[in-house]
Amino acid sequence: MLLSVENISKYYTQKNNTLFGEKVKVIDSLSFNINSSEAFGLVGESGSGKSTLARLICGLELPDSGAIFLNNKPVTKRLHRQGIISIVFQDYMTSVNPTLTVGEIIAEPIKIINPSISTQALKTLIFAFLDKVELPKSCYTRYIFELSGGQAQRVCLCRALASYPKLIVLDEALSSLDIPTQVQILDLLKQLKEEFTLSYLFISHDIQTVAYFCDKVMFFLQGKNIELCEINNLGKVTQDYSKKLIQSVI
Ligand SMILES: Nc1ncnc2c1ncn2[C@@H]1O[C@H](COP(=O)(O)OP(=O)(O)OP(=O)(O)O)[C@@H](O)[C@H]1O
Ligand SMILES: [Mg+2]
Structure with a gap:
């Protein structure tokens, strides 16, 4: 297994009317794995914690509890992730x-x-x-x-x-491009995946793009894994949130 996310939680202090602010749980006891050569989709609405998770996986921030391992070694050490994980953001x-x-x-x-x-x-x-x-x-x-x-x-x-790298995290990396350009780059990413034996964590709010590109998808809401599903089984999701996202594009 390439990446193993083990029971991580992350809190942020958000400003409110009090002096100390309010502690909000953005990632909630989350666990999942990404295998070698896998395109793993993460789909969820705005504010659900997708970019926070991307930053935690890339070691840019630390979880408050739990741990993330890359090739069985904690990502918190730069040496364990340097050259192995790359990230592409939306805002090029x-x-x-x-x-x-x-x-x-x-x-x-x-x-x-x-x-x-x-x-x-x-x-x-x-x-x-x-x-x-x-x-x-x-x-x-x-x-x-x-x-x-x-x-x-x-x-x-x-x-x-x-x-x-062995894993590229794509955080809404194609979202600001028009559809034909997105499709061109997705096809290129598929080719590169084979050539370089790459895995992707493909973060998107668009289930259609995820279905085109990924092998499996995690439906993500308020920092929680609502449902994990193989792309071929999208028709068999059981949770209301996943059904709602899928129905919104049919
Ligand atoms: N550094 C921070 N300090 C305080 N709160 C933060 C910080 N970063 C993110 N948040 C909050 O955490 C929550 C999740 O944000 P995040 O950017 O991870 O969501 P997202 O799923 O990537 O959303 P989008 O689809 O709009 O990109 C939001 O409520 C956001 O305001
Ligand atoms: Mg984001």
Whole structure:
């Protein structure tokens, strides 16, 4: 098993009229696993805690209780997750440094793994990765704001791939793109999954996209796993919340 989430809970203190604020449980005693080569979908409404979970899995924040393991080692240690988990966010414009060229953005993770790589080898590798995400070589010297939304998100995907991760967390990564561009990138992600033996945690509020792309889906509400279902069995969900989400697109 690649990722194991074991009984995690997370609280935030949210402002109210009192001096101390109110402690709110955002992730509630959550457990699940992601296997190698699996596309795991997480679907839930806005505010249900999806991005919080993504941050916990990537070790950007700590759970208040429970633990998350990657290849049986806690993700809290950077060494255990570096180069193994990558994340792609929804907002491709602000998730990269706008003062860097595309070439420089993709070079960063490569140089972390291989600090002594020669300039020529680095450039060759970057061109190979650009090709993998179907971006032209001419993007190399461009800035992120000189690209279309779909191209910019391919750059983020390219950066995520450049450390040869085993798990890519996609947090609403395609939600701001139009449908044809989403489908193109989803098909590309499927290809890359085979080529790099990748797993995905695909976070979305859109069950249709999840059904197209994922092997299984967890229906998520108020930080809880309401129901976990194989994609082929979507017609057999038992919980009202899952049924409601599915019916909303039929
Ligand atoms: N750093 C924080 N401090 C306090 N509260 C937070 C913090 N981050 C998130 N929250 C709260 O936790 C809850 C879950 O937020 P989260 O961003 O994880 O939801 P989400 O499912 O990703 O929503 P969306 O679909 O809109 O992206 C929300 O009520 C949010 O206000
Ligand atoms: Mg979110």
